[in-house]
Every structure is written in structure tokens, then in C-alpha cells.
Amino acid sequence: MNSIATTEAQALSLAGAPNADISPLQAVIFDWAGTLVDFGSLAPTQIFVEAFATFGITITLAQARGPMGLSKWDHIHQLLQEESIASQWQTAFGYAPGHDDVDAIYARFMPMQIAKVAEFSDPIAGAPELLVWLRANGLKVGSCSGYPREVLNQLLPQAAAAGVQPDYVVAGDELDAGGRPGPYMALANVLALAVSDVRACVKVDDTVPGISEGLNAGMWTVGLSLSGNEVGYSVQEYAQAAPAEVEARVAAAEAKLKQAGAHHVVRSVADLPVVLAQIAADMRSGKTPV
Structure with a gap:
């Protein structure tokens, strides 16, 4: 130990x-x-995983950590450029993710992060x-x-x-x-x-x-x-x-x-x-x- x-x-x-x-x-x-x-x-890592999951997209904790340090909108945008994540989005929604989709995930992410951050x-x-x-x-x-x-x-x-x-x-x-x-x-x-x-x-x-x-x-x-x-x-x-x-x-x-x-x-x-x-x-x- x-x-x-x-x-x-x-x-x-x-x-x-x-x-x-x-x-x-x-x-x-x-x-x-x-x-x-x-x-x-x-605090931010698990919330990214949970926010993407609400759209039916699975990301790992390691993927969520990848762009850490960026502003959270930019962080989400960067994640959506990752091939495995973009492919899931394409399959789920029939189009490649764009800025409006970053906005949508960000809007889902924010109240979840606000609710949790004080715990960390x-x-x-x-x-x-x-x-x-x-x-x-x-x-x-x-x-x-x-x-x-x-x-x-x-x-x-x-x-x-x-x-x-x-x-x-x-x-x-x-x-x-x-x-x-x-x-x-x-x-x-x-x-x-x-x-x-x-x-x-x-x-x-x-x-x-x-x-x-x-x-x-x-x-x-x-x-x-x-x-x-x-x-x-x-x-x-x-x-x-x-x-x-x-x-x-x-x-x-x-x-x-x-x-x-x-x-x-x-x-x-x-x-x-x-x-x-x-x-x-x-x-x-x-x-x-x-």
C-alpha cells in the first residue's frame, strides 16, 4: 500500500x-x-463522460482527460474531433459533429459540472x-x-x-x-x-x-x-x-x-x-x- x-x-x-x-x-x-x-x-473528467453519455456517446476517462487544460467548450470541441468519438456521433445522428453540437453538449455539461464541482x-x-x-x-x-x-x-x-x-x-x-x-x-x-x-x-x-x-x-x-x-x-x-x-x-x-x-x-x-x-x-x- x-x-x-x-x-x-x-x-x-x-x-x-x-x-x-x-x-x-x-x-x-x-x-x-x-x-x-x-x-x-x-471533477471535470467524470462529468465529461456523463455529459457525452446523455447523447448516447461513450467516451473513456482517458479520452476525457486528453484535452484537459483547455476551456470547457474547446475541450468538448477537441473531443468531438477524435475519430472514435466522431464516428459514434456520425452513426447516432447521421452527420459529422459541428459547432452546434459542441454547444448542445456544453449546455448539458454545465449544470452537471456546477452541481458537482464543490464536492472536489x-x-x-x-x-x-x-x-x-x-x-x-x-x-x-x-x-x-x-x-x-x-x-x-x-x-x-x-x-x-x-x-x-x-x-x-x-x-x-x-x-x-x-x-x-x-x-x-x-x-x-x-x-x-x-x-x-x-x-x-x-x-x-x-x-x-x-x-x-x-x-x-x-x-x-x-x-x-x-x-x-x-x-x-x-x-x-x-x-x-x-x-x-x-x-x-x-x-x-x-x-x-x-x-x-x-x-x-x-x-x-x-x-x-x-x-x-x-x-x-x-x-x-x-x-x-x-
Whole structure:
């Protein structure tokens, strides 16, 4: 049986961690599901499966996870481009899926997601302590999400009550320019937080589109393997998984996030302070994210 004791110990150590020299960093911008809350990024995944099922279309959890990080409309659109899913739609309805069909699935998905998301608002171990540590070290805390604002409105009060409350939040449907992998939500944080240099920001995310978002914004990027979408364990599944299986999944997630361009990959936000100190040291020596 596996244990989450190490992660919990890291989380507790953050609470008493001393101030560190992480200048000239100014801000850290986080994703939500799989990053700050919802270990395994479970909330959106099952709802995608259930929403498609109401149209008679069967998708697997692995397929549902594939485009994770995109805005939810774009996520559904991407799923409908997948050959096996598009073929099912063609057989069921007699035509290839189009934008109106994305709208229809999205309309079915939204109330289901709104009803369920608060059930997946538990902070990932170390997240509340990390935000305290970041602020104690003078950093601003931003965030963005592929969730629409209606969904975030259900999630945010629950997360705040548990100690996860960034200085700024932008949702995947709030910007006319669009969402990930574009830089727009990350840059909205730069403006809202009055950060003077995008190169002094770190984007933290568990998905490839989220890493691309940070890179496209000119920021440092840190990928999260164990806590996020790419590994996909619930806390209970992780505790019961064989160590060899855990390590294999983590290694695959790390490789995928590094291939996407992440400057660093760690298991969860509990590991972030050491990486931030390294990034800050690199910046002081003249290195930049690009």
C-alpha cells in the first residue's frame, strides 16, 4: 500500500518554512483543478463522460482527460474531433459533429459540472501553507482556470474556506481573446496584479495547455505530475496503488510536461519553494524563461 505521508510532511514543513531569497520573482500564477485543489483533477473528467453519455456517446476517462487544460467548450470541441468519438456521433445522428453540437453538449455539461464541482474543492496537500509562504516572501498569487466563471463561483467559496484564496482569479470564458494555450489568462493576471515583468512570473499547471499558456506569456513554467490530470489518481487510489505503478505514471507525466516545455516538473505544489528558489537564483545570474 502506498502512503501520502511524504506529501503531508512537505505540506506541514511549509507552514514553518523561513523566508527565502526569491527575488526578483514577483508572482506565481496557478491553475486550479489538479494544482491547488482536486487531487487528480477528477471533477471535470467524470462529468465529461456523463455529459457525452446523455447523447448516447461513450467516451473513456482517458479520452476525457486528453484535452484537459483547455476551456470547457474547446475541450468538448477537441473531443468531438477524435475519430472514435466522431464516428459514434456520425452513426447516432447521421452527420459529422459541428459547432452546434459542441454547444448542445456544453449546455448539458454545465449544470452537471456546477452541481458537482464543490464536492472536489479540497485543497491539495500543502496548497494553503504554500500561499501563506509565498505572501510571506513578498510574492503575489494569481490564478486562472479552464472552468467557466459559473463553475468557479461554486468552487471559490469552498476553496477559500479551506485556505486557498489567490489574489486574482480569471475563468476560461471571461476573455474575448480566448483561453489556453494562448497567453491571455496568464497576462490578465499580470495586469491585475500590477506585475512589472512577465519574466518575473511563474506559471504552475498540471496540463500541457497550461504549460503552453505560461510559455506563450513569456513566463517560467512548472509542471505538476503526481497531483494532476496526467497521473489522475484520487487520494484514495494513490494511497492504495503499488509504488512501482505510481512511479511509472509519474515518470510518464513528467516526460509529457517536459516535452511540452516546462522548465521544471515537481510532484505537487508542496515541492514548489525549492524550485522557486532555483528559478530566482537563475534569474539573478542573468537567465530568462526564453
